[in-house]
Structures are given as C-alpha cells and as structure tokens.
Amino acid sequence: MIRLFAGLPVPDDIADRLEPLMTGLEGARWRDRSHFHVTLGFFGDMIEPVAAELDIAIGEIEAPQFDLSIEGVGWFGRKEPSSVFATVKRTPELDVLARECRRTADRLGIEPDAKPFKPHITLAYLNNSPLQAAMAWSERWQVLRAGPWTADRFHLFESISRPGKKSVYEPVADYPLG
Template sequence: MTGTKSTRNRRTGRFPQGEASDARLRLFYALKVPDTVAAELAQAQAKLRGNWRRVEPSQLHITLAYLPGVPADRLDDLKRLGVQATRAVGPLDIQLRGTGYFPNEGSPRVWFVKAEAAGLDPLAEALRAGVAELGLETDDKAFKAHVTLARKKGPAPRLPPLVFEDAGWTAGHVSLVRSVLRKTGPIYQTLSRFELRGAPSAGDAAPDLTTEPSAQANLAQLAGAQENS
C-alpha cells in the first residue's frame, strides 16, 4: 500500500494532531453475504485442511471495486459515487455456483465460490469507472463476481469442486467498507451503504450521504491504524 506512514504514540495509541488526516484508507465497495447464506458456506469451509485461513462468515462478501489507498479527505467523493452508481439499480438476485481457485493452475492462493446476477457486472463497472474518474487508485484485475472463502498461508490440499445449486440471496444494498489489516486478519468497518431501490420518481429526494452509526466517530481513531501484511 502506498501513502504517508503516520507515527502513533505507542503509549496512548493516538496520532499527533492533524496527522491522521494524511493516512490512506483501504476501502472496497461490496455486497455482503447474509448470515443464512454465510452459515451454509461455513459448512463448506469446514472441509478445508492444512494451511488454509478461512474468511470469517461475518466477513464474506462480493467485492465490486477495491481501492487500496484512498486519502481520508476523499471519502465524501466515494459516498457520492455510491449514490450515483446505485440510484437506478434495483435489488440483485445473487446465485452462488461452483467453487474454484485463484490461480487455477499451480499452487492456488485463494479458494472462492462463483456468484452470478443480472445487473451485477454493470454495477461493478459503473463503480470502477467512477473511481477512475475521481483519479483514485484501483487494482487492475478484471471483475469476476465471487465470494472468497479462504486464503492459503502454506502447503494445503485442494478440495474437489463443490456446487451450491440453491444458494443465494437478494442483495438490497451496496456497502462501502474499510479494511484495517491486522496480523490476526482484517477488521472490516462499514462506512456507508447505498440502497438498491431502482430509479427514483421525479419527486423523490436524493439519498442522504450518511455513514452507519459509530462509523464517523471511529473514522479518525482508526485512520492510520492499518498495518502492512
């Protein structure tokens, strides 16, 4: 991750005044997997052996756009983008398919389940195009809708392919999430969410650009806390 590295007071855990605003945020737009579907995926994760690190069920999601280093003062721009990109999008009927690996050849690093939905690719493309127009950094990977189930941290056997024929959910909103890296795994904080309600009527007011409760209060405290993995 690029950006200014801030120096925190080791005793108080606080940053010098004004320094936290220089920190870079690791963010992504995502569709979160609901608890009922996550529980089914957790049963599949239990089959893993060896050095696979399972993604916690509460953290399972589909990444629509990833932003590895965002200045804190650009957060409002990303909220506005979220509103604009989702304004005319209705709820998405997500269907989970079969499992796979990234990369598929050789020694894989990621185990995932493929996801599909009408309108999913255009939504991801709109968000990614909007991020590029804002002049912010994104990864250069093509969008492939999936839910990451585990990451490999050493030698580990592959599982035979699994198919989820009837697993899925209706996604009613997109989340803007911050990821803070820790040695024990990432901590996710939802900063804002954008409802998928389809095109508003002419008399509808524009959605508020508000964060979820506690997100705004914690943002300054969390800024700069990200560690390199």
C-alpha cells in the same frame, strides 16, 4: 490513510450454507463469516478527503435490486493456489453495478484493482497449499448451490489491518439498490 472497497453483503442464511465448506484444506486460513462479501471494486489506500468524495460519487450510482446465487467453488492461483472461494453466478445487473463502481473511482482519479471482475465470496487465503489439495477441495464442493438472495444494498467497506491478526472489514457507508 484508509483502505476501501465496495461490496455486496452476504445474508446469514447464505453464510450458514458456506461455513460447512471451511474444512479439509491444508494451509487454509479460513475467513470469518463477518468477512463474507462480493467485492464490486477494490480501491486501495487513500486519504480521508478522497474517501469522502468516493462515498458521495458512489452514492449517486443508480442500480436496481437483483438476485444472486452461488454455483460451485473455485480457487485463484492456477499453479500456486492463493485463495478459495464460492462462485457467485454472473448476472447483467451485477456486472453493471461492478462496472459503475470501478468507473466512478476511475473518474475521481482512484485506480481500481486492474484484475477482471470475477464475482465470488472468498472463504480462505492459502499458504503453501498444494495444487492437488485445492483441486480436491474444489471437486468435493463443486456441487454447492445456494440462493437466490436479493441484493438490495451495497456498502463501502474499510479494511482495517490489525498487527498479527486478520483484517477487519467495517461497512462505512450503505447504498440502497432499487
């Protein structure tokens, strides 16, 4: 079984802008910059023949290149924060690409994540972080603006679990945009 998701890579200069935010939050397990991405669709665990079908089908998605930017930060988990993130500004092109990735998976019988699409870059997962701490961190960094950068490709990533360690995200397929 392999665990897959589609995502946009984050360029080094944007990762450089995000790293200074990774401090001052109780209970945060900060992500390595190599994990920075914008998830387009999470597909979960599947057997390799199904993954190969997904790769082919996603490779047929036609979408233009488009610009992305970061506008502020936020957290998931209204009363019990579970993660903090940099907010990626929504664009029609980004929404269409995410929708097509999810529709493609659905057509293959792969149930994509049911959560609504919210473009973001996860910076940390939280463990018992008080709501007030997440709110203070978010207020401190809400002024963050970064970009724009051009999305010229997206990847199919494999999430590889390692016992006792953080997961590793490996791009297993690359799809050009434009």
